[in-house]
Structures are given as C-alpha cells and as structure tokens.
Amino acid sequence: xxxxxxxxxxxxxxxxxxxxxxLTLSPVMVSAQQxxxxxxxxxxxxxxxxxxxxxVMVNDGVIFCSDRRTTGIRSRTTFEDKRLYNIFIIERRxxxxxxxxxxxxxxxxxxxxxxxxxxxxDGRTVYFTSEVETGKVTKKKNFVNHSGIFITDLSGTTxxxxxxxxxxxxxxxxxxxxxxxxxxxxxFASDMPGGQGxxxxxYCEWINGQWSTPVNLGPKVNSxxxxxxxxxxxxxxxxxxxxxxxxxxxxxxxxxxxTMGSWxxxxxxxxxxxxxxxxxxxxxxxxLQTGxxxxxxGSSDDIYNxxxxxxxxxxxxxxxxxxxxxxxxxxxxxxxxxxPFRYEWKFGDGDRGIGATVEHxxxxxxxxxxxxxxxxLITKEVMYNEKTYNLLVTDxxxxxxxxxxQGAVGQRMRFSADSTNLPGWNIDRYYWNFGDETIAIGKExxxxxxxxxxxxxxxxxxxxxEPGGVVREACVCKNIIIIR
Amino acid sequence: MKFDKKIYTxxxxxxxxxxxxxxxxxxxxxxxxDENITFLVTFGxxxxxxxGDDDFYQVWFFAIPRDFTQQFYIRIFxxxxxxxHDEIQGEFNTRSLFSVYGGQGVDPDxxxxxxxxxxxxxxxxxxxxxxxxxxxxxRYDNKYFTFGPFNPxxxxxxxxxxxxxxxxxxxxxxxxxxxxxxYLSRDPENNIPIEGANAFTYEYTFRMWNDFKSVAxxxxxxxxxxxxxxxxDFDWDNDGHILVVSRYKQGIDAPISNxxxxxxxxxxxxxxxxxxxxxxxxxxxxxxxxxxxxVVVTLENQRGDALQFFSSPIGGxxxxxxxxxxxxxxxx
Numbered sequence: 001x002x003x004x005x006x007x008x009x010x011x012x013x014x015x016x017x018x019x020x021x022x023l024t025l026s027p028v029m030v031s032a033q034q035x036x037x038x039x040x041x042x043x044x045x046x047x048x049x050x051x052x053x054x055x056v057m058v059n060d061g062v063i064f065c066s067d068r069r070t071t072g073i074r075s076r077t078t079f080e081d082k083r084l085y086n087i088f089i090i091e092r093r094x095x096x097x098x099x100x101x102x103x104x105x106x107x108x109x110x111x112x113x114x115x116x117x118x119x120x121x122d123g124r125t126v127y128f129t130s131e132v133e134t135g136k137v138t139k140k141k142n143f144v145n146h147s148g149i150f151i152t153d154l155s156g157t158t159x160x161x162x163x164x165x166x167x168x169x170x171x172x173x174x175x176x177x178x179x180x181x182x183x184x185x186x187x188f189a190s191d192m193p194g195g196q197g198x199x200x201x202x203y204c205e206w207i208n209g210q211w212s213t214p215v216n217l218g219p220k221v222n223s224x225x226x227x228x229x230x231x232x233x234x235x236x237x238x239x240x241x242x243x244x245x246x247x248x249x250x251x252x253x254x255x256x257x258x259t260m261g262s263w264x265x266x267x268x269x270x271x272x273x274x275x276x277x278x279x280x281x282x283x284x285x286x287x288l289q290t291g292x293x294x295x296x297x298g299s300s301d302d303i304y305n306x307x308x309x310x311x312x313x314x315x316x317x318x319x320x321x322x323x324x325x326x327x328x329x330x331x332x333x334x335x336x337x338x339x340p341f342r343y344e345w346k347f348g349d350g351d352r353g354i355g356a357t358v359e360h361x362x363x364x365x366x367x368x369x370x371x372x373x374x375x376x377l378i379t380k381e382v383m384y385n386e387k388t389y390n391l392l393v394t395d396x397x398x399x400x401x402x403x404x405x406q407g408a409v410g411q412r413m414r415f416s417a418d419s420t421n422l423p424g425w426n427i428d429r430y431y432w433n434f435g436d437e438t439i440a441i442g443k444e445x446x447x448x449x450x451x452x453x454x455x456x457x458x459x460x461x462x463x464x465x466e467p468g469g470v471v472r473e474a475c476v477c478k479n480i481i482i483i484r
Numbered sequence: 485m486k487f488d489k490k491i492y493t494x495x496x497x498x499x500x501x502x503x504x505x506x507x508x509x510x511x512x513x514x515x516x517x518d519e520n521i522t523f524l525v526t527f528g529x530x531x532x533x534x535x536g537d538d539d540f541y542q543v544w545f546f547a548i549p550r551d552f553t554q555q556f557y558i559r560i561f562x563x564x565x566x567x568x569h570d571e572i573q574g575e576f577n578t579r580s581l582f583s584v585y586g587g588q589g590v591d592p593d594x595x596x597x598x599x600x601x602x603x604x605x606x607x608x609x610x611x612x613x614x615x616x617x618x619x620x621x622x623r624y625d626n627k628y629f630t631f632g633p634f635n636p637x638x639x640x641x642x643x644x645x646x647x648x649x650x651x652x653x654x655x656x657x658x659x660x661x662x663x664x665x666x667y668l669s670r671d672p673e674n675n676i677p678i679e680g681a682n683a684f685t686y687e688y689t690f691r692m693w694n695d696f697k698s699v700a701x702x703x704x705x706x707x708x709x710x711x712x713x714x715x716x717d718f719d720w721d722n723d724g725h726i727l728v729v730s731r732y733k734q735g736i737d738a739p740i741s742n743x744x745x746x747x748x749x750x751x752x753x754x755x756x757x758x759x760x761x762x763x764x765x766x767x768x769x770x771x772x773x774x775x776x777x778x779v780v781v782t783l784e785n786q787r788g789d790a791l792q793f794f795s796s797p798i799g800g801x802x803x804x805x806x807x808x809x810x811x812x813x814x815x816x
Contacts (some may be wrong), residue, residue: 178750325815331807332732339723340737360814372808374734378725378767379699 018389037437038311040272043292045098046302047092048177050083053301054116054176054229054281055292061091062292064303065115070103085113087128089157106152108134113147116176116229116281119154121183126154129175146356147175149188167214173199181234186211189228189240198226201240201377220263223254229281233313235288241280242266251277253293257454259481264453270437282287287314316458316475320396322419325361328353328370330387342375348391365393395421399430399461401478409452409484416444417459426470428463433458449482499571512668513552513675513691514544514683521700523562523569523665523691528578528658531625535661536778537717541654542689543607545592546668547645548636556678558584558651559631559667566620571661571776579619581642583629585610585650590640590796592686598650599686599790601681601782610650613638617656621712630672653785656708661778663691678705684792692723692777693768699767702781706803708759710785715764717741717779730762734804738764761797 019332043062046052047467067083086109088101107113108130117128134147135423148168152159166175169192184206191199191213201221203347204211215239216222225244232238239255252274254266273279284291292309332344333356345353347360348368362368374381402420403449407413417430432440435455436448449455457480462473510672515521519816524544527537548556562569566576589609593597600607631651639647655662668683670676688702706713717726720740728737732754741747764781768774783791 110811223569323812323815325813326810327813329809331809332804333734336733336736338737339734340727341734358815359813371812377734378727378735378737385682387808389808391809391810 002083005195026306035268037439038273038306038308040304040306043098043303043305043428044297045101046298047300049300051085051301053085053294055283055303056117056119057283057285057291058089058119061089061098061304063089063117063119063418064101065086066101068101084110085115085118086110087114087159087359094275102157104154104159107162108150109453111144118178118231120179121181124154125167126152126159127177127179127186128152129158129177132164132170146170146174149174149177166173166211167204176228176230178230180288182230185232187230187232187238188214189226190228191216191232196222199228201227201238217263219257219267221395231281231283233284233288234286237288238263238286239269239282241278241282243318248279251278251280253279253282256327259454259479265451267451267453268435284404293386295329310433310437310439311431311460313458313475313477316460316477317398319401319476319478320398322365322395322400324364325359326391326393327357328389329357330479340377342377344375346371346373346375346480362393365395367392391403395419397421397423399459399474399476401457401459401476403457403478403480406481406483407449408480409449412446412448414444414446415457415459418443420461425474426466427461428464428471429462431460431462433460454479454481454484495498505526511782512546512677512681512683512796514666514668514795516683516701516797518797518801519701519795520693520698521690521702522693523663524653525571525661525663525689525691526580526653526655527571527661527778528565528655529574530657531655531659531661532658532744534719535571536780537655537661537689538718538780539653539687541600541607542651542685542687543598543652544666544683545590546649546651547642547684548639548647548649549683550560550641550646552636552646552678552680555635556681557628557630557635557669557672557733558649559628559669559672559675560624561628561665561667562615562624562626563629563662563664564621564624565618565658565660567625567661569626569641569663570779571663571781573659573661576620576658576660578660578662579656580662580664581615581617581652581654581656582629582631583608583615583652583654584613584634585632585652586640586647587611588611588637588640590650591642591648593594593642593644594640600652601790606627608652611638611642613649618662628667632672632733634676646680665796677679677810686742686782686790686792688781690779691699692766692774692779694773696768696773698768699731702764702766702793702799703761703795703801704764704791705761706753706758706781706792706796707725707791708771710758710791712750712786713791714748714750714784714786714788715761716746716782716784717747718748719744719780721774722769723774723777723779724767727765727767729765729804730757730802731760731805732757733762734806760799761794761802761804763797780788790791790792 008197032047047068052064052066054065056063065085065090067085087104089104090101093099112131114130119128126295129147131145131149133145147167150162153160158287172192174190178187189199190202196219201217202214204214213279223244227240227242229241237257241253243251251393256266275297279295282293292303292305295304343356345358368391370391371385372387373384374386402416402419430443432445435457456477458477460475461470465471509598526542527540529540565578584770587610589595589652595609597606598609639649641650667675668681675742722742726738726740728738728751729735738749
C-alpha cells in the first residue's frame with residue numbers, strides 16, 4: 001500500500017465494498033478493451049520487500065520515496081511499527097541500467113515520514129510531505145501526527161532551509177504537492193473541512209510572493225471518495241489518483257483539464273496503468289510518451305515505467321481555419337476623406353464592390369483577377385482597369401482537421417483530413433490522436449466519444465521516406481467539445 | 485502604277501516625318517504643349533479685376549541651360565491688343581509693354597521681388613535688354629514679334645536652372661485683355677526649341693477654354709522641404725473644378741473662387757512627391773458654359789515661399805499610379 005497517512009487510509013477502508021464490487025466487474029470491462037496503448041515495466045530499482053512510491057522525473061534519473069533500509073544496523077519505524085519513508089534519488093547508468101539509489105537527506109531524515117514530493121520549475125525548490133509536529137508530543141505513543149507540506153532547497157543530495165507551508169494544520173492532512181510548470185499554482189491533497197469527502201484536491205495561486213488561500217477543485221474532480229497524488233502536467237492535464245467507484249479497482253489514475261474556467265469530468269487512464277490494485281502517483285514527460293507511476297500490483301508498492309504507443313506531440317500547431325476573406329483598398333485614395341471618384345471593384349469571381357475600401361470573401365482557393373475601375377465624378381469618365389491585381393487565394397499550408405466543433409457523447413463523428421494543404425508532400429500516413437487515449441489512422445475516420453469534456457485532437461501527417469530517408473511530419477491540433 | 489506607289493510612299497514619309505518633327509517645331513511655348521492652355525492674359529491697367537487679372541501684369545522667366553552658348557530669341561504671338569484673340573471691353577484702347585530683362589536682379593531665388601507677386605514692388609529687377617509697346621497693331625495681330633537675339637551669358641546665372649531671363653507684360657493703358665503666347669526659340673523666324681530650356685512663373689494668369697471638354701493643366705514643381713502647399717486661385721467664376729493630381733493623388737478637389745474673389749486650399753505633400761511636378765487640372769463646369777473666363781493661380785509652400793509653375797513639367801507630366809493593397813480580414 002502506498003503511504004497514505006491517517007484519515008486517507010480510513011477513507012479507503014470505508015470504500016472497500018465498492019472496490020470489491022468493481023473488481024468483480026473488471027473481467028467484463030477488460031474484455032471490451034482495445035489493445036492497450038501503454039506498455040508498463042516494473043523498475044529494476046524497486047526492491048522486493050520495501051515500498052517505492054511517488055516518482056519525480058529529473059534530468060537523468062528519478063527521485064522517489066521509499067521505506068527501504070539504508071543501514072543494516074537499525075531500522076527506523078513508527079509507533080505502529082511501520083518503517084519511515086525517506087527520499088532517494090537514482091540516476092541512470094545507461095539506457096537499461098540504473099546506479100544505486102542515494103538518499104536525499106534532511107534534518108527530518110529517519111525521524112519522520114518524508115514524501116511524496118515535487119520539484120518547483122526552478123529545479124532546486126522542493127515541496128515535500130512530512131509530519132507537522134516535531135516536538136516532544138510526537139514521542140507519545142497515541143499521538144496522531146498529521147502530514148503537512150514543507151518547502152526546502154535541494155543542493156546535491158541535501159535538503160536545507162526548511163520552511164512549512166502556511167496552510168499546514170495539526171488537525172488535518174495536507175500533502176502530495178505538485179507545482180505547475182509555470183510555478184504559479186500549487187496543487188495538493190487534503191482532508192481539510194469543507195471538502196467533498198475523504199481527501200480532496202486543492203490548489204493555491206502564487207500571488208504577491210505567497211500562496212493564496214486553498215481552493216477546492218470542486219465536485220467535478222473531487223468525489224466523496226479520496227483524491228490524492230495530483231500531478232499537473234505542462235499540457236494542462238491534471239493527473240491524480242482516486243479510489244472512487246467506476247475505476248479498475250482501489251486507487252486508479254485519472255486526469256482532468258481546466259476548460260473555460262471549469263474542470264472536465266475526470267477520465268480514467270486505461271489498463272495496464274490502472275489495475276485492480278492501487279495505482280497512483282502518475283508522472284509523465286512533456287510529450288506524455290513515457291513516465292512513471294506507483295502500484296502495489298506486485299508484492300509491495302513499486303515504481304513502474306510506462307511507455308505510450310500513442311503518438312502525441314508536445315509541439316503541435318493549432319489549426320488555423322482557412323480564411324478566404326480579404327480587404328481591398330486603393331492605398332492612395334483612402335488617405336483622403338472625400339475624392340471626386342468612385343472606385344468600382346471586380347473581384348474576379350463575378351462579384352463586385354464599390355468604395356475606396358471594400359471587403360470580399362471568396363468561396364474557396366483559386367486565382368482571381370481583381371480589376372479596379374475608377375469613375376471620375378466630375379468628368380463622368382470611367383477609367384477601366386485603372387489597376388489590376390492577381391490574387392492567389394490558397395489554403396493555409398498545414399494538415400487540416402475537418403470536423404464539427406461540438407458533438408455529443410455516443411455520437412458518431414466524421415474526422416477528415418481531405419483539406420490538408422501541404423504542397424510537395426507525398427503523405428503516407430494520417431494519424432489521429434483524439435485526446436482521450438484513442439487513435440485512428442486514415443484520411444477519413446469515424447470516432448465516438450464516450451465521455452463529455454473538451455478534447456484536444458491532433459492530426460499528425462507524415463510522408464513516405466524522401467531521398468535520403470527523410471520523413472517529413474506535421475501536426476495540427478484542434479479542441480472539440482463533447483456534451484452529454 | 486510604279487510612279488503612283490512612289491508618290492504615295494513619299495507623301496506618307498513626309499506626313500510621318502512631320503508628325504515626329506511637329507512637337508519640336510512648336511519650340512518652347514508658353515503656355516506649354518502639355519498645359520493645353522490657349523493664351524496668357526494681361527489686361528490694361530484700367531481694366532477691372534473681376535475680368536480675371538488681379539494685377540495687370542505678368543512675369544515669366546526663361547531658363548537657358550548652362551551648356552547652351554548660341555544666341556536665342558523670345559517670340560511673342562499676337563502681342564497687340566485688337567483683332568483676333570484679344571478681349572475687347574467697349575473698344576480696343578489698350579497698350580501693352582513687353583520687357584525682357586537679364587543680368588543681376590533677375591534670378592528670383594536671389595531677388596524675391598523679381599517674382600512679381602506683390603504689386604508695386606520692383607518686379608522689373610535686372611538689366612533691361614529689350615522692350616516694346618504694342619497697341620492695336622494689325623501687323624502683329626495673330627502674328628509673331630521677335631525679341632533678340634540674346635546671348636545666354638546676358639542672363640542671371642542660377643546654379644540650378646542655368647541662365648535666367650525675364651519677360652514682363654504690363655497693361656500700361658486701356659482696359660482690354662491682351663491674349664498672347666511666348667516662344668523661346670533658336671531662330672527669329674521659326675520656333676526651334678532649345679534643348680533643356682524651360683519657362684516658369686509664380687503667378688499664372690491665363691484664359692480658360694471656351695468649351696466643356698477641354699481640360700487645362702499647369703504643373704507646379706515641388707521643391708525640397710515642401711510639406712504642404714497653399715493653392716490660391718482668383719476670379720474662377722465658380723467655373724468647374726481644380727483637381728490636384730500627382731503620382732500619389734488621383735485628384736484632390738481644390739476649392740475654386742468666384743467672381744473677383746480669391747479661394748485658398750491647403751494640400752499635404754507626401755515625401756515621394758518632393759522633387760517632381762504636380763498636375764493642376766482645370767475642368768470646366770458642366771451645364772451653362774462660362775465663356776472668356778480668365779483666371780489667376782499662385783502657389784506657396786508651408787513657409788509662404790512661392791512655388792514655380794513650369795511650362796514644361798519637371799520630371800514629365802505626373803500620372804497617377806493607383807495602388808491596390810490586399811490584406812486578409814476575419815470573416816464577418
């Protein structure tokens with residue numbers, strides 16, 4: 001089991017019957033699944049009898065929490081005889097092997113639980129979970145110490161200058177910090193009063209040099225069960241774990257996204273990331289192609305690596321709608337308020353306009369000859385074709401997603417790349433990422449969404465290998481809204 | 485048959501060569517050929533300003549290129565007042581004095597008075613080289629009188645324009661309108677142009693066309709430093725429109741004056757227009773024809789300095805160049 005202190009753990013126990021109920025359903029659900037888009041591997045540095053949880057991705061390694069022994073002489077435990085969690089870092093030796101984990105020490109090491117944690121965008125400020133009380137009172141056997149967040153500076157393998165998060169409280173749990181990639185928001189879990197039940201997710205905003213009052217993410221994200229282990233991905237997806245009904249069993253990983261000021265209904269990550277066991281503390285790289293999570297699907301809590309077979313680009317241009325509307329103006333004429341001339345435009349598609357400045361929208365791409373006739377209102381002379389202009393109207397050079405902007409749950413929708421305009425590209429593959437962990441391949445594909453929300457669709461096109469083996473690739477994305 | 489063909493070819497060749505030669509034979513006329521103005525006008529000093537002459541004299545300058553060293557002539561077409569062309573008031577009784585000046589004091593860049601813009605000032609600056617008074621003289625009616633020969637070196641040298649000569653026409657008596665034209669020529673009997681020569685004035689008094697369709701033009705030169713121009717016109721009798729045209733202006737409709745009245749308009753100059761000529765087009769009012777309309781035009785820059793009208797536009801006749809700009813806009 002992951003380290004879920006106090007009330008968190010009791011919440012899980014209360015919902016055990018729900019978990020058992022869903023476990024009985026799981027074979028049916030699995031049989032309905034498509035082949036998985038994730039491959040998971042238990043990390044070699046996960047020790048057998050001890051727990052490794054809450055990975056944090058760093059440059060060339062992973063920081064994680066573990067209750068493993070670091071010395072053969074003495075094993076630190078709590079009064080409940082639970083081993084204390086401490087923070088470790090492990091670096092890659094090469095692409096397939098890891099060095100030995102090294103403990104990241106602080107004044108709290110081996111005295112209190114340390115972790116889970118996160119790194120701020122500056123790469124040196126660490127937010128980590130520990131216990132609030134440190135005085136004599138903590139030595140009393142029946143004392144219940146609550147968790148809180150502590151902020152400290154990481155230098156090498158040492159944490160120093162520890163300061164408590166201002167919203168820590170001795171009456172409830174505060175923990176599992178995650179700072180957004182822009183450093184402006186801190187997400188965390190807490191069972192503070194006023195929540196939706198169990199542990200809920202909250203966020204604070206960094207305003208004028210301090211964290212604002214915590215805000216509950218609301219009933220769309222938080223349930224009457226427990227939500228914890230938030231991870232704010234740079235894409236804006238908020239991953240978290242919950243033992244709410246409807247998952248694969250016990251703790252499962254979900255994600256949600258803030259769309260136009262409100263959080264989408266959370267989506268469940270598919271198997272094998274989620275399993276009938278506890279699956280939690282999900283982290284991923286910027287492309288969502290690889291990452292780590294914790295699970296007790298083995299004999300103990302271990303860290304697993306996942307690799308997505310889904311292609312999702314971290315850098316993908318937003319679709320620019322094709323626009324065939326133009327303003328035409330006689331540059332010198334518009335400088336003067338009144339001129340004794342009338343400007344008559346022929347737009348080359350049969351339409352006409354009158355004025356020194358006119359606007360016209362074409363039906364589509366093409367080459368149009370703009371002709372400007374000028375009537376001298378004094379002499380009544382008409383100067384035909386005073387000026388002409390060859391206008392080439394083209395589509396934007398990009399892959400093109402043609403689909404409705406909005407759809408409904410269960411509605412079969414057509415997605416087409418027919419209007420793709422990439423001159424000179426011999427396109428071999430049209431790859432659709434529908435933003436709900438599903439994909440399709442083809443120039444025209446159908447898709448049915450099963451849950452409401454806002455989905456970011458990516459269309460990735462690639463060419464046949466060109467001379468020299470170069471494959472050109474382009475990506476556009478577009479948001480669509482699925483309503484219930 | 486062969487003989488007929490030769491005659492035909494010869495006639496055709498003569499016609500073609502006349503066509504090509506014709507503009508040259510016109511000499512440096514004032515008004516210029518591009519101006520499409522029939523006559524300059526100067527009234528006798530007893531005339532009324534409401535007849536279209538505000539000051540009863542007119543000053544023109546001829547610029548002879550510095551590399552031209554031969555003698556030249558200034559010819560006046562129809563210098564008398566009487567007979568054809570001229571405007572009679574009662575009976576012809578007008579005498580006009582034509583005077584040619586050279587030497588120091590002529591150059592208007594160095595002698596502001598020489599421009600002849602302000603009545604009573606010394607617009608006769610320079611050395612009097614020749615003069616003659618014309619009354620009603622059938623001998624010169626609808627014919628030429630020739631001043632000269634003049635030596636270019638007798639002019640007032642201006643580094644920009646060459647040797648400057650001045651010719652002044654004054655209505656010294658009477659009240660009729662003398663309508664005349666000038667020609668700068670290398671020959672006393674024919675109009676043979678001097679290559680590179682030009683003529684200019686600071687106040688243009690001329691006769692408008694007596695038909696609806698003909699459009700007169702004058703071509704002011706926009707010198708360095710001009711930001712805007714102040715166009716003043718006199719006694720237009722509300723006869724149509726003045727359109728100000730350049731490569732960048734299709735036709736600014738400048739206000740025109742009424743009977744015995746001045747009108748003024750201010751027109752911005754764009755940087756690319758500096759160093760080129762504008763085209764002031766004078767379009768007659770449609771409807772009831774205003775006949776024998778004589779008008780006056782002057783031009784100043786923003787500092788109040790008078791600008792020149794050249795009979796042969798510097799840089800050629802400006803032709804408006806329409807410019808289409810196309811830009812994408814959001815669909816409405």
